[in-house]
Amino acid sequence: VSDGDGWRITGEKWFATNARHAEFLIVVAVTNPDVDAYRGQSMFLVPKDAEGLEIVRNVGIGGEPSGTGTHAYLRFTDVAVGSSNLLGAEGQAFAIAQTRLGGGRIHHAMRTIAQVRKAFDMMCERALSRETRSGSLARLGVVQEQIADSWLQIEQFRLLVLRSAWLIDKHGDYRRVRKDISAVKAAMPIVYSDVARRALHLHGALGVSDEMPFAHMLVDAEVMGLADGPTAVHKSVLAREVLKLHRPSESDFPSGHLPTLRAAARRHVADRLEREVAAL
Numbered sequence: 001v002s003d004g005d006g007w008r009i010t011g012e013k014w015f016a017t018n019a020r021h022a023e024f025l026i027v028v029a030v031t032n033p034d035v036d037a038y039r040g041q042s043m044f045l046v047p048k049d050a051e052g053l054e055i056v057r058n059v060g061i062g063g064e065p066s067g068t069g070t071h072a073y074l075r076f077t078d079v080a081v082g083s084s085n086l087l088g089a090e091g092q093a094f095a096i097a098q099t100r101l102g103g104g105r106i107h108h109a110m111r112t113i114a115q116v117r118k119a120f121d122m123m124c125e126r127a128l129s130r131e132t133r134s135g136s137l138a139r140l141g142v143v144q145e146q147i148a149d150s151w152l153q154i155e156q157f158r159l160l161v162l163r164s165a166w167l168i169d170k171h172g173d174y175r176r177v178r179k180d181i182s183a184v185k186a187a188m189p190i191v192y193s194d195v196a197r198r199a200l201h202l203h204g205a206l207g208v209s210d211e212m213p214f215a216h217m218l219v220d221a222e223v224m225g226l227a228d229g230p231t232a233v234h235k236s237v238l239a240r241e242v243l244k245l246h247r248p249s250e251s252d253f254p255s256g257h258l259p260t261l262r263a264a265a266r267r268h269v270a271d272r273l274e275r276e277v278a279a280l
């Protein structure tokens, strides 16, 4: 709510990464509830020691040692911020956040490629090293299939990320690459968890142990499907953007309806056919 030439912020925020280490927080708050969310939110810089701001607790990701969590549950009680704390113009928070998140999502993808390649390299090394009663794992068809599937998924994903990064450079406008960034974001947790899961299994009991990184990778893959927006939301954005490039059918039948196409083709060539037949 506005207060003199500034604002007072009251509310709670869950999962603010690294807030415990930060000196200031970037806070998005509704400053105008009478317009839509795209225009009614503003962004503020709030010093960590501001009166009324508390970290209720630091939450950890599943599997992390207790007490080491870095995702803060924050509570703001009537925290005063001046107009100089406003980042950008009033009502611009959504636009600013989308610009930051666009690049951030591609960075998540680049780090994911590195993690997935690491899991893949370990998987190949294990397949070549581990001898069972049936011989080396690498000689088993089921293992070869897992290696082939993983390689394909990684390279497909890498090319999708490269293409999206290229489009960002080309257009210099994240809004024009929304669909592509959402596609990367939606594909990321699948390739990550698929490859990490196969690598874990090929390592047997060692794979699930805390002496290898795979269990952590599996949780990390789930995090990639949540942080900066859940997969379901990105798929929805992707589908809506793709549908904008298409049109509904102009008749009762789909434009690819074969009898309709055949009849149209007959009409199109009927005169010529008649002339050619008459000339025979």
Ligand SMILES: Cc1cc2nc3c(=O)[nH]c(=O)nc-3n(C[C@H](O)[C@H](O)[C@H](O)COP(=O)(O)OP(=O)(O)OC[C@H]3O[C@@H](n4cnc5c(N)ncnc54)[C@H](O)[C@@H]3O)c2cc1C
Pocket: 014, 015, 016, 017, 018, 061, 071, 223, 226, 227, 228, 229, 230, 231, 232, 233, 236
């Ligand atoms: C490791 C980590 C770090 C984070 N760091 C930060 C941070 O620094 N700052 C910050 O502000 N936030 C941060 N977040 C929060 C993150 O942005 C949210 O967790 C995420 O947007 C999902 O919101 P939610 O947790 O409220 O889940 P919900 O909105 O409750 O969603 C739960 C599930 O419901 C479904 N769902 C939700 N909405 C839709 C929809 N529209 N259509 C279809 N299905 C839907 C999806 O399956 C989704 O996974 C972080 C999260 C994680 C996991």
